[in-house]
Amino acid sequence: MSDIANIGIVGCGVIGAGWAARFVLNGYDVAVFDPDPEVARKIGEVLANARLAQGKLLPGLALPEGRLTVAPSLAEAVGNADFVVENLPEVEALKIRVLAEIDAAARPEAVIASSTSGLLPSRLQSGMAHPERFIVGHPFNPVYLLPLVELCPGDKTAPANLDTAEALYRRIGMRPLRVRHEIDGFIADRLLEALWREALWLVNDGVATTAEIDDAIRFGAGLRWSFMGTFLTYRIAGGEAGMRHFLAQFGPALKLPWTKLEAPELTEDLVDTVSAQSDEQAAGVSIRALERKRDDCLVAVMSGLMGEDYGAGSVLKEYRQSLFERAGRGAPRLSEAGSGPLATYAAQVPAEWIDYNGHMTEHRYLQCFGEATDALLRHIGVDAGYLAAGRSFYTVETHLRHLGQGRVGDSLTVETQVVDTDAKRLHLFHSLRKDGDAVLATAEQMLLHVDTRAERTAAMEGDVLDAVRRLADAHAALPRPDAAGRAVGIRKS
Ligand SMILES: NC(=O)C1=CN([C@@H]2O[C@H](COP(=O)(O)OP(=O)(O)OC[C@H]3O[C@@H](n4cnc5c(N)ncnc54)[C@H](O)[C@@H]3O)[C@@H](O)[C@H]2O)C=CC1
Numbered sequence: 001m002s003d004i005a006n007i008g009i010v011g012c013g014v015i016g017a018g019w020a021a022r023f024v025l026n027g028y029d030v031a032v033f034d035p036d037p038e039v040a041r042k043i044g045e046v047l048a049n050a051r052l053a054q055g056k057l058l059p060g061l062a063l064p065e066g067r068l069t070v071a072p073s074l075a076e077a078v079g080n081a082d083f084v085v086e087n088l089p090e091v092e093a094l095k096i097r098v099l100a101e102i103d104a105a106a107r108p109e110a111v112i113a114s115s116t117s118g119l120l121p122s123r124l125q126s127g128m129a130h131p132e133r134f135i136v137g138h139p140f141n142p143v144y145l146l147p148l149v150e151l152c153p154g155d156k157t158a159p160a161n162l163d164t165a166e167a168l169y170r171r172i173g174m175r176p177l178r179v180r181h182e183i184d185g186f187i188a189d190r191l192l193e194a195l196w197r198e199a200l201w202l203v204n205d206g207v208a209t210t211a212e213i214d215d216a217i218r219f220g221a222g223l224r225w226s227f228m229g230t231f232l233t234y235r236i237a238g239g240e241a242g243m244r245h246f247l248a249q250f251g252p253a254l255k256l257p258w259t260k261l262e263a264p265e266l267t268e269d270l271v272d273t274v275s276a277q278s279d280e281q282a283a284g285v286s287i288r289a290l291e292r293k294r295d296d297c298l299v300a301v302m303s304g305l306m307g308e309d310y311g312a313g314s315v316l317k318e319y320r321q322s323l324f325e326r327a328g329r330g331a332p333r334l335s336e337a338g339s340g341p342l343a344t345y346a347a348q349v350p351a352e353w354i355d356y357n358g359h360m361t362e363h364r365y366l367q368c369f370g371e372a373t374d375a376l377l378r379h380i381g382v383d384a385g386y387l388a389a390g391r392s393f394y395t396v397e398t399h400l401r402h403l404g405q406g407r408v409g410d411s412l413t414v415e416t417q418v419v420d421t422d423a424k425r426l427h428l429f430h431s432l433r434k435d436g437d438a439v440l441a442t443a444e445q446m447l448l449h450v451d452t453r454a455e456r457t458a459a460m461e462g463d464v465l466d467a468v469r470r471l472a473d474a475h476a477a478l479p480r481p482d483a484a485g486r487a488v489g490i491r492k493s
Pocket residue numbers: 010011012013014015016033034035036086087088089090098115116117118138139140141
């Protein structure tokens with residue numbers, strides 16, 4: 001997997017831009033081709049939204065971004081790529097033709113993936129000279145947040161290329177789902193399509209508006225789908241007897257006219273009705289603003305699920321751990337110990353950090369300082385191997401001072417100075433600044449080096465000890481922060 005560095009994207013609309021953003025934010029160099037003259041603006045806007053969402057989802061763990069290039073031709077976008085993603089409109093003949101062009105222009109070892117929502121891979125690869133390197137990798141919108149990617153081979157796909165694609169998707173935080181046999185619409189879109197067709201009937205027949213149908217989903221089943229899907233939820237709905245009782249009780253309903261499944265004809269009338277109701281529902285909010293609202297809600301749901309270590313939350317937790325490990329290896333985000341304090345954290349204040357006083361709430365400051373401490377620990381070599389060996393640092397004391405107010409959208413940075421150290425202790429002083437200027441808060445922390453198996457303090461050793469000494473020596477030349485060692489109390493005159 002480490003040999004995949006360059007990604008080629010052909011077709012850069014909603015999905016191509018989503019893929020480009022996901023790869024760039026994971027450190028891959030991406031070249032895109034799309035004949036749309038507006039492609040650079042559009043992809044810039046999508047990347048900005050993706051950066052914002054990723055920063056909220058995994059604060060303090062941003063990797064150095066890859067380079068994004070808009071190529072003047074398809075051949076230039078894919079010529080140097082190790083992995084190519086095709087995201088053309090869902091028109092089979094167009095995809096077959098352009099996939100053959102990509103096949104001719106790409107290096108022989110490059111894997112070529114299609115984002116098709118439901119066209120059969122065996123047909124899409126039929127015009128390629130090297131069909132064995134073709135796979136379907138069907139993502140979900142927004143590609144830069146949702147983990148699912150359906151992985152489906154055609155009859156000429158080589159299994160090794162499927163494995164390569166799967167490893168790449170996992171590396172960028174996705175959850176590949178292998179489709180056992182190719183089938184129109186794969187798994188997820190067959191389910192989505194059934195719901196969508198019924199929804200169109202309900203509008204067509206005047207039973208419900210677009211907003212009412214969305215309410216029927218988002219206040220009920222949609223919430224539980226986000227973590228359990230249909231089968232497990234219905235098992236629970238069967239009570240103590242589970243699925244057998246559920247099937248016995250609701251089996252007869254399968255014969256009732258509760259669904260049509262065949263879509264209604266998209267007449268001009270139906271298109272007008274659905275579009276007008278959808279406009280009314282959106283109430284003038286732009287697509288980009290709706291995207292940001294959708295992303296913020298997804299971040300909230302996924303963060304909650306990460307706390308539960310369940311469903312998409314487990315994928316996110318694993319991805320978070322892998323970012324932690326990658327950041328640990330060489331700690332690329334921190335400047336090498338030079339003369340100044342280390343830049344340990346950067347983030348923008350999201351809306352959910354604001355409290356009833358209209359400013360950043362207090363525990364979020366500790367979150368920023370905690371992330372800064374983690375970044376410093378990664379920098380000195382506290383990585384997955386170190387933790388697995390039963391060594392770590394525990395924070396045993398924090399003195400946090402609030403000196404200003406953080407507001408939504410403020411750019412925050414933390415700088416960290418090692419004030420003192422001995423065999424087992426690390427004394428840190430963090431300063432959190434707004435827009436690189438005013439200090440909003442400081443935190444002074446004492447950390448103990450511990451043997452986590454024995455649950456006892458232990459002396460630092462090896463590379464970590466060397467790194468701490470180097471850092472402490474460099475920071476010894478800095479003035480001791482004025483507030484270091486201050487106690488909390490009311491001064492009596
Ligand atoms: N929009 C969605 O929710 C999802 C779409 N998909 C699939 O992703 C693919 C792309 O869909 P969208 O991004 O939604 O479509 P889109 O219409 O937003 O983007 C298609 C892009 O392809 C470009 N294009 C057209 N001909 C081209 C050519 N010859 N060479 C290079 N670029 C060309 C267009 O300029 C456009 O920017 C489709 O196969 C679709 O089924 C998959 C998952 C979700």
